[in-house]
Amino acid sequence: MSVTDVLTSDQDGFPGEQLVRYVAVSLAALFVIVPLYWMVATSLKDPSQIGVFPPTLVPSPATVEPYFAAWETGPWGQWFLNTILISGGATVVTLAIATPAAYALARFDFPGSNPIYLLFLGLLMVPAQILLIPLYNLLSSLGLVDTRLGLILVYSTFFLAFSIFLLHSFMTNLPESLEEAARIGGIPEWKIFVQVILPLVKSGLTATGMLIFVFTWNEFLFALTFLKSEQLYTISVGLQSFQGIHGATVYNQLFAMSTLATLPVIVLFALFSEQFIEGIAGLEMQ
Amino acid sequence: MSEIQDRVRGTLPVDRSRLDWRPYVYLLPAFVMIAIFLAYPLVDTFLLSFQEVVTLGGETRWVGLDNYVAVVTDPLFWVAAKNTLIFSVGMIVVPLVLGLGLAMAINRGIEGRSFLRSLIFVPVVVPIVVAGIVFSWLLSPNGLVNWLLTTVGIIEEPARFLNSVNLSLPSVMLMVVWKRTGYYMVILLAGLQGLPDDVYEAAKIMGKSRWAMFRHITLPLLKPAILITLVLGIIDTVRAFAHVYVMTGGGPSNSSEILSTHFYQVAFGYFNFGKGAAYGFILFGMSLVFSVIAIKLSGGTEI
Numbered sequence: 001m002s003v004t005d006v007l008t009s010d011q012d013g014f015p016g017e018q019l020v021r022y023v024a025v026s027l028a029a030l031f032v033i034v035p036l037y038w039m040v041a042t043s044l045k046d047p048s049q050i051g052v053f054p055p056t057l058v059p060s061p062a063t064v065e066p067y068f069a070a071w072e073t074g075p076w077g078q079w080f081l082n083t084i085l086i087s088g089g090a091t092v093v094t095l096a097i098a099t100p101a102a103y104a105l106a107r108f109d110f111p112g113s114n115p116i117y118l119l120f121l122g123l124l125m126v127p128a129q130i131l132l133i134p135l136y137n138l139l140s141s142l143g144l145v146d147t148r149l150g151l152i153l154v155y156s157t158f159f160l161a162f163s164i165f166l167l168h169s170f171m172t173n174l175p176e177s178l179e180e181a182a183r184i185g186g187i188p189e190w191k192i193f194v195q196v197i198l199p200l201v202k203s204g205l206t207a208t209g210m211l212i213f214v215f216t217w218n219e220f221l222f223a224l225t226f227l228k229s230e231q232l233y234t235i236s237v238g239l240q241s242f243q244g245i246h247g248a249t250v251y252n253q254l255f256a257m258s259t260l261a262t263l264p265v266i267v268l269f270a271l272f273s274e275q276f277i278e279g280i281a282g283l284e285m286q
Numbered sequence: 287m288s289e290i291q292d293r294v295r296g297t298l299p300v301d302r303s304r305l306d307w308r309p310y311v312y313l314l315p316a317f318v319m320i321a322i323f324l325a326y327p328l329v330d331t332f333l334l335s336f337q338e339v340v341t342l343g344g345e346t347r348w349v350g351l352d353n354y355v356a357v358v359t360d361p362l363f364w365v366a367a368k369n370t371l372i373f374s375v376g377m378i379v380v381p382l383v384l385g386l387g388l389a390m391a392i393n394r395g396i397e398g399r400s401f402l403r404s405l406i407f408v409p410v411v412v413p414i415v416v417a418g419i420v421f422s423w424l425l426s427p428n429g430l431v432n433w434l435l436t437t438v439g440i441i442e443e444p445a446r447f448l449n450s451v452n453l454s455l456p457s458v459m460l461m462v463v464w465k466r467t468g469y470y471m472v473i474l475l476a477g478l479q480g481l482p483d484d485v486y487e488a489a490k491i492m493g494k495s496r497w498a499m500f501r502h503i504t505l506p507l508l509k510p511a512i513l514i515t516l517v518l519g520i521i522d523t524v525r526a527f528a529h530v531y532v533m534t535g536g537g538p539s540n541s542s543e544i545l546s547t548h549f550y551q552v553a554f555g556y557f558n559f560g561k562g563a564a565y566g567f568i569l570f571g572m573s574l575v576f577s578v579i580a581i582k583l584s585g586g587t588e589i
Contacts, residue, residue, distance in 0.1 A: 021391040028388055028406055028467070035464060036408070038430055039420045053428035053444070054437070101316035104309035116313065123324065125573050127524045129546060130566025133559050134327035134334065157323035160316055189308060218413040220528040225554065236415040240532060243419055251423055258416045265411045273404040276411075280469065281476030 039262070043067070043255035050251050067260070070253035073246070078231060079238040080260075086148050086223075086234060087216040090155035091209050094163050097156065099205070102167035103193060107179065123161040132225055139226065146228045154226070155216045163208050166279055170204030171197070207279030210272050214265050235261045335563035346560070353564035357552075363565075365540050366548040369455055370523065373544050376459025377466065377526060378519035382512070384463070385470030390504075392471075393478045403475065407468035414465070418532030421461035422448060454534045454542040462529055466522075470515045477511025478504070516580040524573045545569060 042050070043066055044059040070076070104110075105117055135154060136145065144150030174197070182192045198205070223234040233241065239261060243254055269276055335353050337346040357363055388406060392399055409417065424430050425447040432444035447457045481504065489499050505512075527546045530536055536543035536551070543551075549569060553562025 021396055024387060024391045025396065025402055025406075028384070029402065031464065032406055032409055032468070034430070035417075035420045035424060036412070038424060039416070042423065051428055054433050055428065055430055097315045097319055100312035104312035108306075108309035108312075110306070110309045113309070123320065125521055125570075125577060126324070126328065127521070127546075127566075127569050127573050129525060129527060129549065130331060130563075130570055131324070131327040132550075133553055133562055133566075134330035135323065137330070138323070138327060153319075154323060157319050160319060164316065193312075214411050218411075218415075220413075220415055220531075221550075236413050236528075239413075239415050239419065243532075254419060255423070258419055262412055262416050265413065266408065269404075269408065269411045273407070274400075277403065277407060277472050280410075280472050 036262075039255050040259055042252055043259045045252050047250075047252065066250075066252035066256040070242075070250070070256045073253065074238060074242060075231060075233075076235075076238065076257060076260075079233050079235050082148060082232055083217060083234040083236075086151050086155070087213050089148070089152040090159065090216045091212045093152060093156040094159050094212050095205060095209055098160055098163035098208070099167055099198070100193065101160075102164045102171055103197060105164065106168045106171035107174075107197075120161045120164055124165070128158050129221055132222070136225065145226060146232060148232065151223060151226055154222055155212075155219065159212050159215065163212060166208045166211070167201065167204050170201045170207075174200055203275055203278075206272060207275040210268060210276055211279050214268065217265055331563045331566055334560055335567050336560075338560045339558075349560065353560045354568070356561050357565045357568055360552075362540060362543065362548055363545075366543045366545045369540075369542060370544045370546075372455060373459060373462075373526070373530075374519070374523045376456075376462040377523040378516065380459075380463050381466040381470050382515055382519065384467045385515070386474050386508075386512075388467070388471045389474040389478055393475060403472065407472055409465045409467075410469045412465070414528040415532050417461055417465055418528060421457070421464070422533050425457050425460075448534055449538055451538055451541040454538060458530050458533050458542055461533065462526075465529075466519075470519075473515050473518075474508065474511050477508045481507050513581060517577045520576045520580060521573055524569050545572075 041057075041059050044062040044064065045056065046061065046063050046065065049056040049059060105113060105120075139145045139150045139154070142150070144153070178196060178200075179192055182196050187196070218236065219234075220236045220240070223237050224240070227233055227237060230241075235257075239254070239257060242257065246254065334346075336348055336350060338349045338352070339346050392402055396402065426432070427444045427446055431447070432441075435441045436444060445453065447453045485503055485507075486499060489503060494502075525546065526544065527550065530542055530544050530547045531550075534542040536547045546569070549562065549565045552558050552565055
C-alpha cells in the first residue's frame with residue numbers, strides 16, 4: 001500500500017479516515033516505544049552522559065560497561081535465579097492444580113457445579129493484599145516465611161481462579177463425544193484426562209502458563225513482604241532496593257539491570273505473542 | 287458473559303441421574319489449596335478486624351467495630367480514597383477510551399495489524415517496578431519529558447513532576463496509561479472481531495452515519511467486553527500498589543497516596559494489624575460494590 005493509497009482510500013468511511021487510523025496507531029506505537037528505548041539507551045551510556053541537560057538522545061559512545069559495573073553491586077545472579085525458580089515453580093504448581101479443576105467444571109455436569117463456578121469467580125475479586133497479614137502469620141507458623149516455596153504456594157493460590165477460568169474456556173469447546181468414545185473404548189478415567197484431553201488443550205496450557213510466568217515474574221508486593229533476606233530477593237525487589245540505595249546517581253547501571261529484568265518476559269512474549277493475546281482475550285469469551 | 291448469567295440463575299442443565307465422584311476428585315487439589323491459603327486467611331483477617339493486638343507476643347482482645355471506626359475516621363483514609371478515585375481515571379477511563387479507539391483503528395484495513403497489536407501490548411508484560419523506575423527517570427528534572435517540554439516552549443523551567451503536590455499523581459497515572467492501554471485494546475479487539483459484518487452492511491445500506499453505527503451497533507454489541515475491562519479495572523485499581531510505591535512512595539505530603547499504599551502503611555509501617563485487617567475488608571467491600579455497580583450500569587440487569 002503506497003502513501004497515496006493510504007491518503008485516498010476513504011471508500012470505507014469518512015474522508016481521510018485511513019490517515020487518521022495510521023496517525024493514531026503510530027502515535028500509540030511511539031508512546032509505547034519511547035520509554036523502552038530510553039531505558040536501553042540510558043543503560044548504554046557512560047557516567048558522563050547521565051544527568052546532563054539537555055539529555056543525550058543517542059548514547060555516544062555506547063558502552064556495555066554499566067552492565068558489568070551493576071552486576072558487581074549485588075547478588076544479581078542469585079536474584080535472577082530466585083525469580084526463575086519462583087515463577088517457574090508457581091507456573092508448574094498452578095497448572096497442575098488448575099487443569100483438573102477446569103476439566104471438572106468444563107466437562108462434567110454435577111450437583112454443586114454452579115456454586116463452585118461462582119465461588120471461583122468471587123475469589124477473582126479478592127484484593128490479594130488484604131491477606132498479607134494472616135498469610136504472613138500462616139507462613140511463619142509453617143516455617144515458610146522468607147522461603148521461595150512459601151511464595152510459590154501463595155502465588156499458585158492467587159492465580160488459581162484466573163487459570164481455572166482460562167483453561168475452562170479452552171476445554172468447553174472440545175467436541176462432546178470425545179470422552180464418550182474413550183470410555184466406550186475402555187480407557188481408564190485418568191488416562192482420558194491425561195492422554196485425550198491434555199494434548200487437545202496444549203495451546204490453552206501454553207497460554208495460561210506463559211501468563212502465570214509473566215505475572216509472577218513481575219509481582220512485587222508479596223515478594224517485598226515475604227522475602228526478608230537479601231539472598232532470596234526476586235529481581236523486582238532487587239531493583240527496587242538498588243534504586244533505594246544508589247538513588248539517581250547510577251541510572252545507567254539501574255537501567256542495565258532493568259533491561260536484563262525485562263528481557264526474559266519480552267522474549268517470551270515475542271515467541272508466544274499469539275497465545276498470550278488469545279489468553280487475555282479469551283477471558284472475555286466466558 | 288452468558289455462561290456466568292446461566293450459572294447465576296442455575297439454568298445450566300445438570301443431569302442428576304449421572305451423579306459421580308469424578309469431578310469432585312479433580313476439584314479436590316484446588317479446594318485444598320484455596321482452603322489453606324485463601325479461605326483460612328480470609329476468615330482470619332475478618333476475625334482480626336474486630337480485635338486489637340495488645341502485646342508483642344500477639345495476644346489480642348476484642349474491640350468490636352473500633353478498627354473500622356479507626357479506619358474511616360483517619361483523615362488520610364479519605365485523602366487516599368479521593369486520590370484512588372482520581373487514580374482510577376488513569377487505570378480505567380483513559381486506557382479504556384484509548385484502547386477502544388486503537389482497537390477500532392487496528393481492527394480493519396491497516397497494514398501489519400498483528401505486529402502493531404503485539405507492539406502496543408508490550409508494556410503489559412514489562413515488570414511494574416521497571417516501568418515505575420523508567421517513568422521516574424523520564425519525568426526527572428533533567429529527564430526527557432522536561433527537555434521536550436522546555437524545547438517546544440510549553441514550560442520555561444523544568445518541572446519537578448514527582449516532587450510536586452499537584453503533579454505526582456498525574457505522573458503515576460501517565461505510567462499506568464502506558465501500561466494498561468494495550469491490555470484493554472486486546473480485550474476490546476477480540477470483542478470487535480466477534481461483531482457480525484452483515485449488521486454493518488445493513489446499516490450502511492440504510493444510510494446510517496458512522497457515528498450512528500458506532501453508537502447504536504458497536505457500543506451495544508461491545509458491552510460484554512467493556513464490562514470485563516471495567517471489572518478488571520476496578521479490581522486492579524484496588525490492588526495497585528507498586529505503581530505508586532516505586533515512583534513516589536505516596537508523597538509528597540500524601541499527594542499520591544492511594545488506598546492500597548495507605549493500607550500497607552497502616553498494616554506494615556505501623557504494624558497495626560487489627561486496623562489493617564479492617565482496612566482490608568473495607569477494600570474488599572469496595573471492590574465488590576463497585577464491580578456490581580459497573581455490571582448494573584453497563585446494563586447487565588439480567589445478572
